[in-house]
Amino acid sequence: MMRTVEVIMVIVILATAFIVGSLFAVLPSPRQISSVNLRELALTTLQMLDEKDELSTIVFKNPSDASWGYLETALSAALPPNIVYNLTVYDTSIASNGTIGYNSVNSLSNAQTGLGASSETASILIPSSDVIFSVTPQKISKTLYILNCNDANGWWITGYTAQTLASDLQSMLSPYFQTTILVNTTQQLGLLLNNTLGGRDSTNSVVINTFGEAVPIPAGYYKTDGYDSSHSSYAKYGWRLGQRTYQYDWTWVSIVGYPLYYVTNTATFSGSSNGWGIYGMVSVGAAGLNAFLRGLDNQVYSYDDTWITGSPGVVQLSQSATYSANYYGIFTSPYQTSTRALPTSIQSTYHLSVASLVFNQVSNWVAGATYKHSGRGAFTAIGLARIPDIRITVLSLLMYYSPTLYRTEFTSSGTTRLVVLQLGLQGGG
Amino acid sequence: MPSATIDHLVSATLFLVAIVLFISLFSQNLQAALLYQRYHQVAMKANDLLDSITLNTGYPTYWGASSGMPTSFGLQDPNERGYHLSPFSLMRLASYSGAPIYYPKTGLWYSNVTMASGGFLLVPYTTAVNYTTAAQLLGVDGSYGFQLTIAPILKVSMTELRANPLRISVNVMGPGLPLGNAYVSYNLIRAIDVQKQYPAFTITSGDARTYANGSAILDFPGIDGSQYAYSLIANVRLGGLFGVGYLEHLTLDKQFVIPMVKSFDNGNGTATILLAHSYDVHYYGPPEAAIAYNATFLVLASDAALHPILVGNGTITGKINYGVGKPYGQILIPNSNPGILVITYSYGNNYGISLLPWGIGNLAVTLTYGPSPSVKDWVATDVRQVVVAGVSYQIKIALWSLAGYQVQGSRWAS
Numbered sequence: 156m157m158r159t160v161e162v163i164m165v166i167v168i169l170a171t172a173f174i175v176g177s178l179f180a181v182l183p184s185p186r187q188i189s190s191v192n193l194r195e196l197a198l199t200t201l202q203m204l205d206e207k208d209e210l211s212t213i214v215f216k217n218p219s220d221a222s223w224g225y226l227e228t229a230l231s232a233a234l235p236p237n238i239v240y241n242l243t244v245y246d247t248s249i250a251s252n253g254t255i256g257y258n259s260v261n262s263l264s265n266a267q268t269g270l271g272a273s274s275e276t277a278s279i280l281i282p283s284s285d286v287i288f289s290v291t292p293q294k295i296s297k298t299l300y301i302l303n304c305n306d307a308n309g310w311w312i313t314g315y316t317a318q319t320l321a322s323d324l325q326s327m328l329s330p331y332f333q334t335t336i337l338v339n340t341t342q343q344l345g346l347l348l349n350n351t352l353g354g355r356d357s358t359n360s361v362v363i364n365t366f367g368e369a370v371p372i373p374a375g376y377y378k379t380d381g382y383d384s385s386h387s388s389y390a391k392y393g394w395r396l397g398q399r400t401y402q403y404d405w406t407w408v409s410i411v412g413y414p415l416y417y418v419t420n421t422a423t424f425s426g427s428s429n430g431w432g433i434y435g436m437v438s439v440g441a442a443g444l445n446a447f448l449r450g451l452d453n454q455v456y457s458y459d460d461t462w463i464t465g466s467p468g469v470v471q472l473s474q475s476a477t478y479s480a481n482y483y484g485i486f487t488s489p490y491q492t493s494t495r496a497l498p499t500s501i502q503s504t505y506h507l508s509v510a511s512l513v514f515n516q517v518s519n520w521v522a523g524a525t526y527k528h529s530g531r532g533a534f535t536a537i538g539l540a541r542i543p544d545i546r547i548t549v550l551s552l553l554m555y556y557s558p559t560l561y562r563t564e565f566t567s568s569g570t571t572r573l574v575v576l577q578l579g580l581q582g583g584g
Numbered sequence: 585m586p587s588a589t590i591d592h593l594v595s596a597t598l599f600l601v602a603i604v605l606f607i608s609l610f611s612q613n614l615q616a617a618l619l620y621q622r623y624h625q626v627a628m629k630a631n632d633l634l635d636s637i638t639l640n641t642g643y644p645t646y647w648g649a650s651s652g653m654p655t656s657f658g659l660q661d662p663n664e665r666g667y668h669l670s671p672f673s674l675m676r677l678a679s680y681s682g683a684p685i686y687y688p689k690t691g692l693w694y695s696n697v698t699m700a701s702g703g704f705l706l707v708p709y710t711t712a713v714n715y716t717t718a719a720q721l722l723g724v725d726g727s728y729g730f731q732l733t734i735a736p737i738l739k740v741s742m743t744e745l746r747a748n749p750l751r752i753s754v755n756v757m758g759p760g761l762p763l764g765n766a767y768v769s770y771n772l773i774r775a776i777d778v779q780k781q782y783p784a785f786t787i788t789s790g791d792a793r794t795y796a797n798g799s800a801i802l803d804f805p806g807i808d809g810s811q812y813a814y815s816l817i818a819n820v821r822l823g824g825l826f827g828v829g830y831l832e833h834l835t836l837d838k839q840f841v842i843p844m845v846k847s848f849d850n851g852n853g854t855a856t857i858l859l860a861h862s863y864d865v866h867y868y869g870p871p872e873a874a875i876a877y878n879a880t881f882l883v884l885a886s887d888a889a890l891h892p893i894l895v896g897n898g899t900i901t902g903k904i905n906y907g908v909g910k911p912y913g914q915i916l917i918p919n920s921n922p923g924i925l926v927i928t929y930s931y932g933n934n935y936g937i938s939l940l941p942w943g944i945g946n947l948a949v950t951l952t953y954g955p956s957p958s959v960k961d962w963v964a965t966d967v968r969q970v971v972v973a974g975v976s977y978q979i980k981i982a983l984w985s986l987a988g989y990q991v992q993g994s995r996w997a998s
Contacts, residue, residue, distance in 0.1 A: 204824030229823030232758025
């Protein structure tokens with residue numbers, strides 16, 4: 156009898172285990188296992204109703220307007236019969252302490268009570284069609300000089316002229332600079348180099364050479380001074396430009412190719428060509444850039460025609476350049492081809508440091524960057540192959556000066572409304 | 585001693601019975617949990633598959649407006665973002681709703697999207713994407729079965745209340761409720777006998793609002809609806825929902841023009857539509873006779889009016905007849921614009937109008953794609969709101985496992 160009692164006790168234990176196990180192992184309801192994706196349904200409903208801006212129009216109307224009734228009818232028609240909804244529209248506003256507030260404007264619902272714990276929500280932010288969201292850039296307190304000399308020719312700007320590039324640069328960069336001045340002749344360039352153009356002090360300015368690998372040279376003093384008779388070269392003009400960049404704390408910008416490889420003046424060099432059929436131009440070769448860097452470093456002039464650039468091939472925008480491209484809305488190709496990248500060695504040789512890196516460094520080559528001299532002056536060199544993408548130049552300057560964009564607040568009261576659609580299954584769950 | 589033996593027998597028997605009973609009870613719970621897990625997996629798959637279909641254009645991106653087969657399946661409109669479906673990709677899906685049609689003059693079978701009288705969407709199976717191909721491209725072939733239903737949210741129906749002067753009631757319904765205050769803009773296309781050879785057509789446009797019962801009454805003073813054939817196309821909108829419906833009135837019943845898609849892409853931005861004589865398809869028997877037709881491609885512009893788009897000579901006229909040696913008609917239409925091909929035709933003093941929607945959506949076509957899930961054991965469904973050519977649609981997926989739901993011993997499904 157004892158064993159029977161023991162077995163009965165085992166049965167009781169097993170039964171208890173089963174009951175306790177069943178209590179805890181609660182299976183979900185079939186509705187939870189295989190329910191409609193309410194969140195996606197809510198989102199697609201809002202998007203569909205706003206397909207032709209109907210929803211956007213209604214949510215900004217007075218809550219007593221009849222169109223809210225149309226929206227209610229549309230919601231009832233669009234959603235399956237077993238779905239209950241609650242659509243709430245909020246006005247967004249920003250408090251003085253920066254906190255964003257949401258104030259309920261109107262609510263539509265076909266549910267008598269709450270929608271249940273299994274309800275899902277989707278929302279969209281709708282700007283008012285009556286509001287224009289503007290962006291105002293911070294002005295860089297510098298003067299921008301763009302070389303636009305009509306008596307000079309460009310090289311490696313194939314498909315463009317320096318004048319069209321100057322025009323594009325002006326339209327893209329003038330919103331960011333206090334003053335933008337086009338240097339329309341080589342004679343004006345001479346005045347700029349003398350720091351007397353328009354009676355303005357050009358100290359701490361930016362000068363963009365839009366002529367590609369060539370640089371305009373004024374007749375007269377700079378042509379004479381810039382000529383190295385012992386080497387029959389205008390390399391010394393490059394040194395003078397470097398000197399002026401150092402002296403007046405300019406930022407000199409080269410938009411493409413090998414900087415200062417030619418000098419150009421269609422009147423003075425009318426009988427000379429660069430060897431490729433472009434007249435009004437004289438080749439300087441690699442000596443021009445070397446002389447410029449010596450001038451920028453405030454060294455005495457000496458002739459050096461060593462080729463210093465390299466050809467790293469395909470280069471990629473740096474992380475900071477990508478960020479700036481998104482911030483300023485300048486969407487260039489992130490991959491470019493570089494055949495005139497500067498070596499990293501110039502940084503130690505000429506006391507330069509990379510202030511903003513446009514393209515990631517490849518081996519010892521920097522395809523695009525703005526170099527800041529330890530004393531005064533800066534040099535932006537975009538060593539890409541032709542044809543120039545002028546937006547890269549714009550991007551490099553904006554990266555270097557980092558002007559802030561002041562955007563209209565989306566959260567200003569009455570300009571934006573948040574529409575929240577909550578869906579639940581009938582019967583809760 | 586005997587009592588000890590009895591004790592042993594009773595306890596052993598009880599123990600064995602209890603063990604079998606509890607193993608059965610525990611395993612039932614485990615089976616149910618496993619089944620639920622598999623059902624949940626099917627539901628998740630339905631959700632993923634629906635997003636994959638609706639948020640992916642497929643490849644080539646514009647496969648819907650080409651004659652080639654896609655190498656990746658998706659129905660998103662490549663010209664839009666989000667849940668916009670391509671009206672052309674949908675048009676190339678082999679329909680499961682209408683009976684296939686055979687046309688002996690091309691020797692091809694045609695996928696038939698069933699429409700009301702006078703509306704045709706017939707696509708040759710050689711260029712239609714069949715269910716098996718789509719399942720393979722989606723990677724569910726052999727593992728899951730599915731059915732897609734793409735249907736307009738608003739049901740727009742029309743009834744002729746009076747023929748002379750013509751009065752028509754437009755009824756707008758949501759799922760189960762009439763839509764009052766809906767804005768209705770309509771275009772009445774009437775076949776008229778101007779040239780005495782090929783029937784032309786005129787378009788009368790206007791707008792109205794529905795009453796609380798969802799009906800709008802349209803009056804056309806001076807128009808005798810019984811005299812010539814007409815077709816009324818009504819576009820409806822309310823609170824962000826857009827719908828369309830149409831009504832056909834024909835004075836011909838057996839002789840009519842059946843437009844069929846011959847080519848989706850001729851390589852020059854055009855598609856070819858062939859015009860077949862109804863006798864070649866339905867075999868009504870004598871007397872057969874030549875039908876004169878006049879075809880024009882119309883697009884619905886932002887002003888809610890229908891405007892013709894011309895290709896080549898624009899309006900194309902001709903005659904077609906039944907039988908061997910009588911070629912079908914052919915016309916070109918632009919293949920990248922959703923629109924409606926309107927074909928007015930006549931036989932003696934009898935008139936008719938055939939419509940071919942170029943792109944699902946223009947006439948609120950409902951499409952069913954894939955086998956019926958009605959006999960399947962466990963079917964998961966999911967739904968999205970989408971827009972097709974500016975018309976509000978719902979796309980619903982029903983998905984089931986082809987592997988069944990076996991968890992122990994016996995097979996439960998499929």
